[in-house]
Amino acid sequence: DSGVTQTPKHLITATGQRVTLRCSPRSGDLSVYWYQQSLDQGLQFLIQYYNGEERAKGNILERFSAQQFPDLHSELNLSSLELGDSALYFCASSSGGPFLGETQYFGPGTRLLVL
Amino acid sequence: GDSVTQMEGPVTLSEEAFLTINCTYTATGYPSLFWYVQYPGEGLQLLLKATKADDKGSNKGFEATYRKETTSFHLEKGSVQVSDSAVYFCAPVGGTSYGKLTFGQGTILTVHP
Numbered sequence: 001d002s003g004v005t006q007t008p009k010h011l012i013t014a015t016g017q018r019v020t021l022r023c024s025p026r027s028g029d030l031s032v033y034w035y036q037q038s039l040d041q042g043l044q045f046l047i048q049y050y051n052g053e054e055r056a057k058g059n060i061l062e063r064f065s066a067q068q069f070p071d072l073h074s075e076l077n078l079s080s081l082e083l084g085d086s087a088l089y090f091c092a093s094s095s096g097g098p099f100l101g102e103t104q105y106f107g108p109g110t111r112l113l114v115l
Numbered sequence: 116g117d118s119v120t121q122m123e124g125p126v127t128l129s130e131e132a133f134l135t136i137n138c139t140y141t142a143t144g145y146p147s148l149f150w151y152v153q154y155p156g157e158g159l160q161l162l163l164k165a166t167k168a169d170d171k172g173s174n175k176g177f178e179a180t181y182r183k184e185t186t187s188f189h190l191e192k193g194s195v196q197v198s199d200s201a202v203y204f205c206a207p208v209g210g211t212s213y214g215k216l217t218f219g220q221g222t223i224l225t226v227h228p
Contacts (some may be wrong), residue, residue: 002160004158016139033215033216035216035218041161042219042220043204043218044218045215045216045217045218048215056172056215058206058215090158090159092159092216101147101164101166101208101217103149103161103164104161104216105161106151106158106159106160107158108158109158110155
């Protein structure tokens with residue numbers, strides 16, 4: 001158990017809908033990262049937050065947004081969903097320090113299926 | 116930006132065979148290098164890491180050495196077990212990436228008894 005929790009575990013929805021994925025980082029971690037894993041794109045970085053502020057952005061679509069709350073949990077919002085958004089979405093957390101060698105701890109993921 | 120090229124899979128081995136999964140990377144500055152493993156139906160776990168040139172990361176019998184001159188971080192294990200069957204990801208964290216991991220495409224390893 002990494003200490004990172006994600007809810008829900010599974011999500012089935014229809015095209016055009018909007019969903020919210022939730023992540024609680026490990027106790028004490030200030031950084032939260034979101035990654036998307038799909039068969040065609042592999043594992044891609046979406047966005048990072050550090051202590052409530054956006055720190056880095058990756059291949060995140062404009063239909064997607066995220067935020068980190070004062071209690072450090074994070075939510076990833078996916079809107080106007082398309083079939084191609086079906087994927088496994090991982091959240092990871094780290095202490096957030098400047099050291100590049102720090103470990104990211106991954107949650108179990110949310111499997112999204114868009115029908 | 117950072118990028119990774121991993122050995123094409125899938126890799127299928129018999130138990131107790133020697134394993135090598137090649138990984139080469141491009142990254143800015145002096146990156147840290149990671150191997151993550153994903154067991155079936157689970158999230159990613161850190162397997163090992165190295166933070167500077169010539170460092171050797173090791174865990175659970177797996178090893179990888181940070182080779183700056185060849186920009187490589189190949190994963191090795193002397194004797195694989197069935198329980199090592201998983202997907203292995205190489206990932207550098209470069210100097211301008213604010214800690215975000217750039218993953219390779221992953222190598223699927225299947226070990227047969």
